[in-house]
Amino acid sequence: MTMQEMAQGAAAAARPAGRPRSEKAEKAIVEATLDLIAEGMGLAELSIEAIASRAGVGKTTIYRRWSNKEDLVVDALATLKAPPPPVAGVSVRDDLVTLLSAMQDEKHQSRTRCIINIAMSDADRYPRLMERFVKIAIEPRRKAVRDAVQRGVDSGELRPDVDVDVALATLSGAMLWYTKWGNDDLTDDLPTRIVDQILSGLTTR
Amino acid sequence: MTMQEMAQGAAAAARPAGRPRSEKAEKAIVEATLDLIAEGMGLAELSIEAIASRAGVGKTTIYRRWSNKEDLVVDALATLKAPPPPVAGVSVRDDLVTLLSAMQDEKHQSRTRCIINIAMSDADRYPRLMERFVKIAIEPRRKAVRDAVQRGVDSGELRPDVDVDVALATLSGAMLWYTKWGNDDLTDDLPTRIVDQILSGLTTR
């Protein structure tokens, strides 16, 4: 074995000779998949042929990489690097408003709308997909809100007996509710109204 | 026309002679449809043949009554008479706990699990179905919570500046969140914890 062969084996991990797989095609396939999901297509209706057509790619090129639809979707979703929702600053109230506003904005960005659609519609079926999906998409957002609330408890800004889990469910659930069944009147001040009302409570003081 | 013919015409609305349609078969079809939906089958995967098989019925018997899948599902869902969630009593807090507890219980009853599954998964596609579905399943529950909150505002138990819509989203959304992504630790006191925390707020007093 020559030194060149050794170096090649280590670096390229045994390039098998022949035309290398197109990185561009792979990208296009993943993009097309996410686009179709973002447009509201459920996993059941999502067809390989639609993906191939949208990506301008032959079906062969897809099947050479993924053996079935679920594998492809798993990988596609994995590329949605959970952007740690915009980090926050000083007051709990402002942090929460920032996080909820980000959630609201994401409903309009087609790329992250995937997350909502999949999570709401196809979560139960496709359990294998869900495991990974929760990890990459749901958990970071959950953690961001949870951390903000916990920070408030630690700093004394919030009551020490606050149930962080319930607070998380309340805040995120409210945005979820409006996203799904709101009357399209998702005004910009909605996150503010939600946060302020949750923080101050409903009862007369 | 004899009197007998008249009476018969009025009572049976012109029975056309021949074997009458089996009420039992009709029931079995609707039941099978709801069962399959409750088991997590989406409308896309739901097949007429699966319904016929489950109901122990020929496909003919289905197609004789409904011309397509959507019509059948609409009628099936319509049989889920929205049970006006258990009426409430005196304090807003108790009323809300009652309503949220009812929501929690319904997640375990397969018959009403249909509502959640359909609402979350197939709401966007099938708009014609949604119109009727919202009316019979979503709206009554929404109204019950909203009324309870409004009652509290009117009685002075809640602050007069409470945003009823936001309160509704907060309460219902929290339960929705737990139902969908909760850690299975849906303890019986969850509704109590949610209501109490929303009522009292998070900030130190």
Next chain:
DNA sequence: GCGTTGCGAAACTTTGACGTATCGAAATTG
């Protein structure tokens, strides 16, 4: 340049559900 492998396009087979038709049996009216 030559062998190898990937490419997109298209043809192909298979699968599963749709919706219709047909069958003998059963239920009902007259």
Next chain:
DNA sequence: CAATTTCGATACGTCAAAGTTTCGCAACGC
């Protein structure tokens, strides 16, 4: 009993999508 209609079962043609194969061309290593 005769006519009519529904019953469950099954077979049928259609269609959409899955998944496989083939083809001519392109890209890479040697």
